[in-house]
Amino acid sequence: xxxxxSATASVRHLAALASTTARPTTERERxxxxxxxxxxxxxxxxxxxxxxxxxxxxxxxxxxxxxxMAGWSLEAWETLATTPTYRRVAWNTLWFVGxxxxxxxxxxxxxxxxLEKYDLPAKRVVVAAVSFPIALPGIIVAxxxxxxxxxxxxxxxxxxxxTGGAPLDLASATAITGLxxxxxxxxxxxxxxxxRGTYAEINTQAEEAAxxxxxxxxxxxxxxxxxxxxxxxxxxxxxTFRSGLAIFGTVLIxxxxxxxxxxxxxETSVGSYSPDVAAAIGLVYVAFIVAFTFVGLRFVDNDxxxx
Amino acid sequence: xxxxxxxxxxxxxxDETAVDGIDLTIRDGEILGVVGPSGCxxxxxxxxxxxFETPTQGRVLFDEVDVTHVPPEERNVGLVFQxxxxxxxxxxxxxVAFGLKMQGVPKAERRERADDxxxxxxxxxxxxxxxxxxxxxxxxxxxxxxxxxxxxxxxxLDEPMTGLDAELKRRLRDEIGDLLADLEVTTLYxxxxxxxxxxxxxxxxxxxxxxxxxxxxxxEIYRRPATPFVANFIGSSxxxxxxxxxxxxxxxxxxxxVDAETxxxxxxxxxxxxxxxxxxxxxxxxxxxxxxxxxxxxxATLPDDTTVTLHADGIDGYRxxxxxxxxxxxxxxxxxxxG
Amino acid sequence: MTGPTESDETDSGPASAAExxxxxxxPDGGTTESAxxxxxxxxxxxxSTAVGRPLLVGVVTVVVAFLTxxxxxxxxxxxxxxxxxxxxxxxxxxxxxxxxxxxxxxGVQANAIPGLAFSLAIATGGMLLNVVIGVxxxxxxxxxxxxxxxxxxxxxxxxxxxxxxxxxAFVQTYPxxxxxxxxxxxxxxxxxxxxxxxxxxSSFQSMELVRLEESARSLGxxxxxxxxxxxxxxxxxxxxxxxxxxxxxxxxxxxxxxxVASGSPDPFAIFLYRNIxxxxxxxxxxxxxxxxxxxVAAILVLQLLGNRGFSTAQR
Numbered sequence: 001x002x003x004x005x006s007a008t009a010s011v012r013h014l015a016a017l018a019s020t021t022a023r024p025t026t027e028r029e030r031x032x033x034x035x036x037x038x039x040x041x042x043x044x045x046x047x048x049x050x051x052x053x054x055x056x057x058x059x060x061x062x063x064x065x066x067x068x069m070a071g072w073s074l075e076a077w078e079t080l081a082t083t084p085t086y087r088r089v090a091w092n093t094l095w096f097v098g099x100x101x102x103x104x105x106x107x108x109x110x111x112x113x114x115l116e117k118y119d120l121p122a123k124r125v126v127v128a129a130v131s132f133p134i135a136l137p138g139i140i141v142a143x144x145x146x147x148x149x150x151x152x153x154x155x156x157x158x159x160x161x162x163t164g165g166a167p168l169d170l171a172s173a174t175a176i177t178g179l180x181x182x183x184x185x186x187x188x189x190x191x192x193x194x195x196r197g198t199y200a201e202i203n204t205q206a207e208e209a210a211x212x213x214x215x216x217x218x219x220x221x222x223x224x225x226x227x228x229x230x231x232x233x234x235x236x237x238x239x240t241f242r243s244g245l246a247i248f249g250t251v252l253i254x255x256x257x258x259x260x261x262x263x264x265x266x267e268t269s270v271g272s273y274s275p276d277v278a279a280a281i282g283l284v285y286v287a288f289i290v291a292f293t294f295v296g297l298r299f300v301d302n303d304x305x306x307x
Numbered sequence: 308x309x310x311x312x313x314x315x316x317x318x319x320x321x322d323e324t325a326v327d328g329i330d331l332t333i334r335d336g337e338i339l340g341v342v343g344p345s346g347c348x349x350x351x352x353x354x355x356x357x358x359f360e361t362p363t364q365g366r367v368l369f370d371e372v373d374v375t376h377v378p379p380e381e382r383n384v385g386l387v388f389q390x391x392x393x394x395x396x397x398x399x400x401x402x403v404a405f406g407l408k409m410q411g412v413p414k415a416e417r418r419e420r421a422d423d424x425x426x427x428x429x430x431x432x433x434x435x436x437x438x439x440x441x442x443x444x445x446x447x448x449x450x451x452x453x454x455x456x457x458x459x460x461x462x463x464l465d466e467p468m469t470g471l472d473a474e475l476k477r478r479l480r481d482e483i484g485d486l487l488a489d490l491e492v493t494t495l496y497x498x499x500x501x502x503x504x505x506x507x508x509x510x511x512x513x514x515x516x517x518x519x520x521x522x523x524x525x526x527e528i529y530r531r532p533a534t535p536f537v538a539n540f541i542g543s544s545x546x547x548x549x550x551x552x553x554x555x556x557x558x559x560x561x562x563x564x565v566d567a568e569t570x571x572x573x574x575x576x577x578x579x580x581x582x583x584x585x586x587x588x589x590x591x592x593x594x595x596x597x598x599x600x601x602x603x604x605x606x607a608t609l610p611d612d613t614t615v616t617l618h619a620d621g622i623d624g625y626r627x628x629x630x631x632x633x634x635x636x637x638x639x640x641x642x643x644x645x646g
Numbered sequence: 647m648t649g650p651t652e653s654d655e656t657d658s659g660p661a662s663a664a665e666x667x668x669x670x671x672x673p674d675g676g677t678t679e680s681a682x683x684x685x686x687x688x689x690x691x692x693x694s695t696a697v698g699r700p701l702l703v704g705v706v707t708v709v710v711a712f713l714t715x716x717x718x719x720x721x722x723x724x725x726x727x728x729x730x731x732x733x734x735x736x737x738x739x740x741x742x743x744x745x746x747x748x749x750x751x752x753g754v755q756a757n758a759i760p761g762l763a764f765s766l767a768i769a770t771g772g773m774l775l776n777v778v779i780g781v782x783x784x785x786x787x788x789x790x791x792x793x794x795x796x797x798x799x800x801x802x803x804x805x806x807x808x809x810x811x812x813x814x815a816f817v818q819t820y821p822x823x824x825x826x827x828x829x830x831x832x833x834x835x836x837x838x839x840x841x842x843x844x845x846x847x848s849s850f851q852s853m854e855l856v857r858l859e860e861s862a863r864s865l866g867x868x869x870x871x872x873x874x875x876x877x878x879x880x881x882x883x884x885x886x887x888x889x890x891x892x893x894x895x896x897x898x899x900x901x902x903x904x905x906v907a908s909g910s911p912d913p914f915a916i917f918l919y920r921n922i923x924x925x926x927x928x929x930x931x932x933x934x935x936x937x938x939x940x941x942v943a944a945i946l947v948l949q950l951l952g953n954r955g956f957s958t959a960q961r
Contacts, residue, residue, distance in 0.1 A: 056818050139915070143922045147719055392854050405862070409867045
């Protein structure tokens with residue numbers, strides 16, 4: 001009885017809200033209508049281009065017949081749960097992206113620190129160099145890795161000349177190390193961007209105070225600077241890890257390590273076409289990204305996360 | 308120009324009451340100052356008159372017309388902020404003419420009226436400049452010209468002088484005060500600076516905790532504060548406990564020949580100037596000495612242990628622990644009802 | 647951690663002893679310069695100062711080289727005649743540029759210009775659509791405090807669905823239109839909208855949004871008119887910067903395009919893919935250099951607008 005009453009009350013409340021939003025009389029109600037109008041276009045696109053396709057993925061993963069979208073079946077999910085290959089793909093992805101994230105964020109701290117604290121002669125060049133790659137798609141990054149480490153690559157040839165080995169044996173672009181460097185190439189600029197933002201907001205007076213109290217540079221960094229940039233590091237880790245999970249072009253060209261995006265690609269390719277499994281992997285993948293993001297955001301101020 | 312009346316205005320945000328039942332009239336052509344500590348509801352009151360807040364209870368009337376639910380753009384209210392909020396994408400002249408453009412005034416007339424106002428505010432030569440190139444004082448003049456251009460029912464000034472340096476503030480205060488008086492614009496002047504309010508306003512309303520403590524001309528507010536809060540907020544006062552009887556107030560250690568409306572326990576508000584350092588009857592002990600240049604501020608304890616603040620001329624060599632003879636000037640004290 | 651601490655301790659002993667010997671009492675109660683100079687030099691000998699800075703500068707130099715050298719080499723060698731040896735030779739030739747753009751004299755003669763134009767047109771469409779959806783939501787987020795604001799913010803600035811998955815889902819959901827220009831446009835818009843929202847939001851946050859809006863409204867401008875004539879012009883720089891960023895990123899968006907594009911004409915990303923995975927080394931260099939040229943142009947425009955390169959934050 002009381003449940004029904006409270007349900008009626010909340011329906012009535014919603015109806016009142018809707019009617020005041022449609023015909024506002026107070027400034028607060030007019031404001032609510034404006035917010036609705038402002039958010040409407042974004043949500044229209046997000047629903048049409050985002051939520052509906054995601055719902056479709058759910059349907060595909062549960063379909064018995066994926067061509068006509070008929071029938072219901074848990075087969076794809078069973079395959080996903082029981083085949084060891086998929087567990088290996090998941091593990092491959094997590095350690096690889098995790099390691100690339102750790103290296104990128106560590107280097108990002110170094111770059112941001114140097115840019116903020118040191119008086120470099122070529123500061124603008126460094127800034128340009130670390131922000132330029134953000135605009136590069138994965139396939140171009142793969143090509144750049146080939147330029148460095150391929151059979152004709154710069155590093156390959158330099159090492160060959162130095163050690164007298166054959167470039168063909170030394171080429172590592174299509175080895176896992178080449179792919180790893182490709183990931184770092186994509187992720188490092190993003191990590192640096194977030195960390196530079198954090199560094200810019202550091203209270204330098206606290207650092208100066210630490211110096212005057214006799215702390216060495218490293219002590220100052222460890223006790224004063226590091227706690228201040230910790231939110232930035234967390235934000236950079238969240239962002240970099242997310243971006244790393246989404247890398248596809250680089251791994252499509254270099255092919256040296258089976259991560260989740262490559263697996264999804266294979267499931268949708270002509271030879272091994274199984275869209276229901278692809279959809280199931282995709283859903284797990286999206287669910288993981290969403291969960292990771294929201295758990296991560298609990299540790300950090302929302303505004304600290306930029307792309 | 309018109310009267311603005313607030314009728315038992317109340318505004319709550321969730322559990323917090325920002326304004327609690329204020330009745331107030333801004334008379335046609337007067338400058339009404341609203342003062343009070345931060346969080347007392349003065350800005351909420353101003354925003355409610357402008358229409359950016361709809362009151363939870365009560366009404367806002369412009370010349371007897373209820374505008375409580377009229378949106379801000381239809382109220383014809385001039386608004387000047389502390390932060391100027393000029394339109395950086397327009398020239399000074401376009402800023403001033405913006406309101407007229409919204410009213411559909413033809414271009415030539417807009418230009419003429421804007422130029423007149425700029426001349427009136429002594430900034431005619433800035434008409435073609437961008438606001439970002441102006442000084443703070445100049446920007447504030449533009450902001451005022453922009454608000455006056457629409458010939459508002461009421462002009463609302465929200466701490467317009469805060470952020471300017473003291474000298475400029477004094478000059479602008481006198482100029483703007485004269486200008487508003489000449490134009491006979493109905494004005495609500497919100498400020499936390501009571502001296503500014505005293506200098507510029509015809510009447511002052513003192514707010515505290517969302518309620519109206521007292522409204523009246525500056526001299527009345529200063530001389531006859533209605534509540535202990537007003538006595539302390541406008542200038543500083545010492546509150547003395549006493550008993551009123553037959554046209555006298557007995558403070559225990561001395562009697563003052565002042566009238567109280569009723570006999571019984573009362574409080575007497577005394578300004579620093581009420582305490583005279585002469586061969587008076589009251590013996591006070593000096594507890595603190597602050598040298599202020601042209602005078603010395605003393606804190607002293609009266610026989611009933613009340614601490615009072617008073618001023619002495621120059622450096623008369625007062626020391627902490629000295630006993631000084633005081634008298635109280637009954638012209639400069641004001642009896643409050645016992646609170 | 648212990649290294650520098652110890653060196654600090656051992657250093658400070660003799661230094662302070664020297665100080666007490668040399669310090670002459672001065673009338674103002676301070677110490678003489680020689681003594682203080684001795685004191686300040688203490689941190690200079692700490693291990694972290696001696697090693698830390700050169701080490702960090704070294705790391706940053708390697709990082710910068712790693713990021714820039716392949717780009718420069720690619721661009722330079724796109725004008726080389728031959729890359730058979732260690733160092734490209736035969737400068738300067740535009741042969742490879744002509745080749746990838748479809749004006750070559752041999753090999754694949756497909757003209758890349760229509761694909762390029764098609765891609766750039768779709769990127770432009772996505773950008774315009776982003777203005778329509780991104781600016782309002784950025785305004786709502788910057789200006790108002792409302793129920794579920796944090797959720798809307800997260801949704802708007804963090805794309806939760808990667809391009810690859812969105813592409814697969816898109817084609818399945820809209821079999822008739824998913825592969826069309828309209829599908830690409832909607833996808834680009836959704837995928838790149840966070841960049842627009844963040845850039846414009848930061849622009850809104852840097853101005854006195856509430857006061858500007860209230861000033862305009864008190865002067866008689868209705869709310870829609872206030873937004874169009876006051877707020878949007880004030881955020882112009884942020885909007886233009888957001889446009890350039892979203893446009894550039896959409897022009898080369900690969901993951902979504904790869905899943906969705908049906909060919910004829912090939913979007914730019916597919917053109918790049920073909921030229922990277924299936925062409926001579928120098929031809930790939932030329933194709934990639936075409937995109938570099940576009941990005942550099944975009945960054946130059948951004949810097950003219952006072953933005954920090956490809957950052958969504960404003961100075």
